[in-house]
Amino acid sequence: MTPRTPIWKAIAASIRHDIAEGIYGAGDKLPTEAALAQRFGVNRHTVRHAIAALAEESLVHSRRGAGVFVATTPTDYPIGRRVRFHQNLRAAGRSPAKKVLLLETRTASASEAEALQLPYGAQVHVYEGLSLAEGRPIALFRSAFPATRCTGILEHLGNNPSVTEALAKCGVHDYTRASTRVNAKLATATQALHLQIAEHAPILRTIGVNIEPDGTPIEVGRTWFAGDKVTLTLSDT
Template sequence: MTQRTPIWKAIASSIRHDIAEGIYGAGDKLPTEASLAQRFGVNRHTVRHALAELAEENLIHARRGAGVFVTTTPTDYPIGRRVRFHQNLRAAGRSPAKKVLMLETRTASTAEADALRLTVGAQVHVYEGLSLAEGRPIALFRSAFPATRCPDILEHLGENPSVTSALAKCGVHDYIRASTRVNAKLATATQALHLQIAEHAPILRTIGINVDFDGTPIEVGRTWFAGDKVTLTLSDE
């Protein structure tokens, strides 16, 4: 027997969709609980339950005596040959930042070795971090770089979290995206904690390989975008 979705979850999903579609923009006031209850044919307690989930995801916030307002709207993030985090966010009118979560050197996994064309047992430098827009987390990422090609990259990233800047200091002054794969996932407990969303909320995972202009792979990265905070768009650039 198919299990039915709780009505409050369906209401939260509907309001979330309205925000994603721009029906309610950043700073806009949502209809009152009474209006939403009438719209969905439920009582106000059910509406309150749905709004509580959206508040937990930081999509909305309540102002005492004023109502409930939209906190943010999804950020357009182009995926193309020249993927640059800071450049993409500034083009979307958002203020970008990165937070370093981990820098380490270890043996490449099988998938990393294949993507970077490394031999079994080769070392990679790994950078894990959090991408932010307007100070709010929108994505988690993990990037691996060939240790022999980029021996000092972790030191550079410790000084400046920009991958483009760190690669330039390693002699890679420009690079392009060779491939990007995108699929949908549900947030784990730790991902939800970092992204400030509910556990099992939808996220988009991308796996990208960047190469230099000789076609040699210099980075393989996985990024987990908060599904309702980012809209991935295809770009020819």
């Protein structure tokens, strides 16, 4: 008599097949344990056993409070003298996009004024948005530009979310990264919502200052990367 395949192995094989067929793509959330238990006519313990086996194969991973997701290969994101979002993502073989969340003009914060070498009370144009790779969120960002130097930049960004192209339309045809600071944080509730991760999941925050060829600061930006979706790499260029 041929021994029967343990039901949890059969469930794992079925989900593995669904992943291979693209029914669940990289980064997708699997159905809940309850939904899978109902689908296969088993209890949750059996489903849990199958999911654990897939996790051991690194096909899926769980996020506390969020669910079980199909594993993704982290996107390499170089940080060097020339940080260009679209260029970086295309070089990594990913399709880049940005979603605008906020465009406003306001008084610079103390840290923004210091980074941009602006006097107290100076105005900045602020651009907040979501960076996407293959249509999935990988980072939140906030950039501030000196208002007097970058007249019209918010209108340009509203038409095209590329910072490089918007700056070019303001007469800034080249800029480089002067400094980058990186530290680890835990995602707040709103950051988790935007990045589609669990609250308090690890994220990487970068604070960067970009300058014009003559050394004048043109942008100070903060970016919060989803820790399991991006690998930050150092580049000399």
